[in-house]
Amino acid sequence: MENKLIEELSLNHWQSLSTLLYDGWVLRFADGYTKRANSINPLHHSTEDLDKKIRECEKIYTDNRLPTVFKMTPFSLPANLDQVLEGKGFSRVDPTSVQTLDLESIREPDRTSVEIAEIVSDLWLDAFCRLNNVKAANKNTMQRMLSNIRTKKGFVSFYEEDRVIACGLGVIERGYIGLFDIVTDSLYRNRGFGEQMILNLLKWGKENGATRSYLAVVANNEPALRLYAKLGFKEVYRYWYRVKGEAL
Numbered sequence: 210m211e212n213k214l215i216e217e218l219s220l221n222h223w224q225s226l227s228t229l230l231y232d233g234w235v236l237r238f239a240d241g242y243t244k245r246a247n248s249i250n251p252l253h254h255s256t257e258d259l260d261k262k263i264r265e266c267e268k269i270y271t272d273n274r275l276p277t278v279f280k281m282t283p284f285s286l287p288a289n290l291d292q293v294l295e296g297k298g299f300s301r302v303d304p305t306s307v308q309t310l311d312l313e314s315i316r317e318p319d320r321t322s323v324e325i326a327e328i329v330s331d332l333w334l335d336a337f338c339r340l341n342n343v344k345a346a347n348k349n350t351m352q353r354m355l356s357n358i359r360t361k362k363g364f365v366s367f368y369e370e371d372r373v374i375a376c377g378l379g380v381i382e383r384g385y386i387g388l389f390d391i392v393t394d395s396l397y398r399n400r401g402f403g404e405q406m407i408l409n410l411l412k413w414g415k416e417n418g419a420t421r422s423y424l425a426v427v428a429n430n431e432p433a434l435r436l437y438a439k440l441g442f443k444e445v446y447r448y449w450y451r452v453k454g455e456a457l
Contacts, residue, residue, distance in 0.1 A: 306427075
């Protein structure tokens, strides 16, 4: 099933710093940088008492000075988990659209002022942190997370007048290229630069064996939704988070 495959790929492509497997659930930790990398992923069937298991997970995250966050999908297990978490005071936040694209007929980019490196550089990392307003305290964490990715990576930078005005990450595995944290400088948005950067990245992915692409975009991000629709991406499912305590 493609949807579950994408969830598996996304765990591989946006790495945490450490992972704990607990009775079919994947617990991820990355010093609090991003919910994706610091959340519980209930991917597989459970055998333990559900109330006890949730309490144990809360204790584990509390002991690590993190809020307890569950990443929920339509196929999270057990099937009633979302309702149970709601009843325990977990708030539903950040509904997100997961979208896919067949790369067979993607357009050629018109602008090729890009650099795609397979190893993260200080230049790319500095540009990414600047464009995404990443706190200085999280920069080292992010670098370690990116270094943990074990499949082929493409760190893309789009240049305008010798300045990086857009960047992002593509990761290839099992015929898919996942797109992560695509961002354009606010002073250069709505001018087609993000689209051109993505087209270059998808072309690179296709040249390196990818036949499909996937991405995740927060459901209320209208500019990004319009861009991805223009490129041909279509929604296949949504996920959301259940959070207790202060959200990341």
